[in-house]
Amino acid sequence: MAVSTSPPADLSAALVLEPVAAADWLVILPVAWCLAIGALLVMLRRPIGLHPFISVAGLAGLVVIDALLLQHVIVSGPVTMVMGRWLPPFGIAFTVDLTGALFALAASVVALAGGVYSLSDINDSGRRYGFYPFLMLLMAGVSGAFLTGDIFNLYVWFEVLLISSFGLIVLGSEREQIDGAVKYGFLNLVATTLFLVTTGYLYASFGTLNMADIARKAEGLRGTAPLMTLTALFLLAFGMKAAAFPVNFWLPASYHTPRVVVSALFAGLLTKVGIYALIRVTVMLLPVEREELSFVIALVGALTMLVGVFGALAQSDFRRMLGYLVISGIGSILAGIAVGGPGGIGGAIFYALHSMLVMTALYFASGVAAKLGGSFSLSSLSGLYRRHAGFAAISLMLAFAVSGLPPFSGFWPKVMLVKAALDIGAWWLAAALLVTGFLTTIATGRFFLLAYWRDTAEGQGVATKAQIPAAILLPLVALTVMTLAIGLYPEPLLATIQNAAAGLSEPSSYLNSVFPGAAR
Amino acid sequence: MEAWFALLVGTFFTVAIYLLLSKSIIRVLLGVAILGNGVNLLIFTGGRLTRGVPPVIQEGADTLAGPAANALPQALILTAIVISFSFFAFLLVLAWRAYEDLSTDNTDEMRVAEPEEEPAPPLGY
Numbered sequence: 337m338a339v340s341t342s343p344p345a346d347l348s349a350a351l352v353l354e355p356v357a358a359a360d361w362l363v364i365l366p367v368a369w370c371l372a373i374g375a376l377l378v379m380l381r382r383p384i385g386l387h388p389f390i391s392v393a394g395l396a397g398l399v400v401i402d403a404l405l406l407q408h409v410i411v412s413g414p415v416t417m418v419m420g421r422w423l424p425p426f427g428i429a430f431t432v433d434l435t436g437a438l439f440a441l442a443a444s445v446v447a448l449a450g451g452v453y454s455l456s457d458i459n460d461s462g463r464r465y466g467f468y469p470f471l472m473l474l475m476a477g478v479s480g481a482f483l484t485g486d487i488f489n490l491y492v493w494f495e496v497l498l499i500s501s502f503g504l505i506v507l508g509s510e511r512e513q514i515d516g517a518v519k520y521g522f523l524n525l526v527a528t529t530l531f532l533v534t535t536g537y538l539y540a541s542f543g544t545l546n547m548a549d550i551a552r553k554a555e556g557l558r559g560t561a562p563l564m565t566l567t568a569l570f571l572l573a574f575g576m577k578a579a580a581f582p583v584n585f586w587l588p589a590s591y592h593t594p595r596v597v598v599s600a601l602f603a604g605l606l607t608k609v610g611i612y613a614l615i616r617v618t619v620m621l622l623p624v625e626r627e628e629l630s631f632v633i634a635l636v637g638a639l640t641m642l643v644g645v646f647g648a649l650a651q652s653d654f655r656r657m658l659g660y661l662v663i664s665g666i667g668s669i670l671a672g673i674a675v676g677g678p679g680g681i682g683g684a685i686f687y688a689l690h691s692m693l694v695m696t697a698l699y700f701a702s703g704v705a706a707k708l709g710g711s712f713s714l715s716s717l718s719g720l721y722r723r724h725a726g727f728a729a730i731s732l733m734l735a736f737a738v739s740g741l742p743p744f745s746g747f748w749p750k751v752m753l754v755k756a757a758l759d760i761g762a763w764w765l766a767a768a769l770l771v772t773g774f775l776t777t778i779a780t781g782r783f784f785l786l787a788y789w790r791d792t793a794e795g796q797g798v799a800t801k802a803q804i805p806a807a808i809l810l811p812l813v814a815l816t817v818m819t820l821a822i823g824l825y826p827e828p829l830l831a832t833i834q835n836a837a838a839g840l841s842e843p844s845s846y847l848n849s850v851f852p853g854a855a856r
Numbered sequence: 857m858e859a860w861f862a863l864l865v866g867t868f869f870t871v872a873i874y875l876l877l878s879k880s881i882i883r884v885l886l887g888v889a890i891l892g893n894g895v896n897l898l899i900f901t902g903g904r905l906t907r908g909v910p911p912v913i914q915e916g917a918d919t920l921a922g923p924a925a926n927a928l929p930q931a932l933i934l935t936a937i938v939i940s941f942s943f944f945a946f947l948l949v950l951a952w953r954a955y956e957d958l959s960t961d962n963t964d965e966m967r968v969a970e971p972e973e974e975p976a977p978p979l980g981y
Binding site: 509 | 876881884888891892895898899901902903928929932935936939940942943946947950951953954957958963966967968969970974975976977978
């Protein structure tokens with residue numbers, strides 16, 4: 337055995353030596369929590385009766401964890417934790433800033449609502465098929481994507497949530513679902529592969545995958561590295577994940593096929609992960625290139641909004657219309673990213689959070705409508721107002737919220753986006769936003785008129801009063817109340833979002849959290 | 857060396873995109889598999905090609921003696937291989953189920969979720 341001749345290495349140059357503060361463990365806890373509960377559910381394959389309780393309790397726990405994390409980030413700024421104690425940029429870093437924490441909290445709220453709704457929507461065969469383990473693993477992927485500070489790690493979380501979503505979308509194995517899943521599966525896999533291609537180029541140009549490190553080095557590499565190519569590729573890859581206009585066709589082909597709760601979760605979570613990644617990469621990592629590409633992003637945004645809302649106007653199936661409204665919302669968020677600045681980015685983040693809550697609630701409403709009226713199709717869906725007036729009121733509120741009418745949550749982000757667009761002189765973008773809002777009102781109004789106010793459709797009897805199970809009503813009401821509360825009193829959320837947008841545009845505190853003392 | 861690999865990656869991508877644009881689902885699947893391998897090669901090339909030795913620290917030393925191969929792209933590729941393999945397996949089964957249930961392997965004829973002819977929406981109220 338040879339004795340070491342060189343002096344002992346200085347470990348402090350390579351490793352984080354002091355123990356992680358107890359509060360900082362919150363950074364990794366959402367992911368670890370979801371994975372642990374998912375694993376537990378997989379182990380409890382036989383007693384499927386326990387699944388709903390374990391996962392609803394687990395999702396409630398996730399909401400608490402994410403709320404504590406947001407609180408921690410508000411108080412002490414961005415928090416970083418590195419895997420295996422390797423100093424960044426060598427260890428995989430989890431860095432949580434306000435944007436990530438806000439998105440993670442909204443996602444967990446949506447997932448909890450979905451978990452409660454699933455109590456009556458997913459039957460024993462769905463449970464045996466593994467709905468709840470897939471749901472928890474999906475949340476692990478979504479939380480990981482919002483919290484990670486490493487771009488390859490982001491790719492891995494994308495794949496984790498994608499493979500869980502495959503499991504969810506084919507749940508039931510009906511012909512329609514297989515058809516939808518083929519389009520969803522192939523096109524989403526191509527999108528994540530494009531993301532991986534871009535990550536490969538990014539690594540070749542930067543030699544690092546840590547987001548803070550990339551943000552630090554981008555300035556010096558601007559002259560030599562193909563940063564515009566990278567940004568354009570990121571825009572394509574994340575645009576495809578988010579269902580932006582020229583690459584949106586997988587969404588309306590698949591989102592109406594799975595179980596209602598699955599559609600609702602997808603509408604609330606998956607496209608928003610794509611949008612979050614786009615905001616993170618274009619605003620924080622490559623801001624100069626975003627500015628260069630802003631016209632393209634604005635054009636894509638305006639077209640996405642309009643194509644989405646025209647699609648919604650043309651549909652006569654409740655869930656297919658909602659699929660197009662999801663796309664339309666993505667367009668509004670892209671408009672905010674294109675405009676930039678505190679108003680644009682803040683508006684984009686606000687709109688994304690609003691869209692997560694409202695689109696999930698609307699899909700729940702479509703499920704309730706189908707339960708009451710027996711169909712998703714406008715040709716036979718009728719008399720919902722007579723069947724349940726309270727439900728009709730909730731649906732109308734959600735329709736106003738998604739159209740951006742006051743006093744609901746959709747109003748404020750729309751105001752921010754229109755004002756930000758007008759401030760930089762992009763009147764056509766502001767006009768597109770307003771026209772989209774108007775057309776959305778018409779599209780949802782048409783549904784309300786035909787499905788809710790019309791007493792009978794052809795071949796249908798006269799509607800009679802009906803009851804809705806509490807497990808379905810509770811999440812729907814809860815999300816609607818949240819929308820109303822945000823609309824009536826947006827001040828605290830608005831202030832947080834503005835701080836989040838400022839933290840993205842000027843990421844010095846983010847960099848400081850990853851590289852203490854070494855940042856600009 | 858890198859230039860040849862870049863050409864090779866380009867060839868992989870060309871073949872993959874050609875196959876992905878096909879209507880037959882088996883060809884699309886082959887395209888997915890080739891695309892995944894093309895990306896792996898791309899990452900490998902992006903990490904610089906060297907004839908360096910494996911990055912293993914000699915016994916008794918604390919640092920690497922000289923230039924060594926870049927270990928990171930290999931770790932990235934390993935992750936990507938596992939992921940693309942599992943996705944390929946899933947999509948293969950999905951394609952088979954689609955063929956069984958929809959009795960077609962032509963993606964143009966898969967119109968169950970979005971039927972070509974839908975009932976007209978109610979025109980009056």
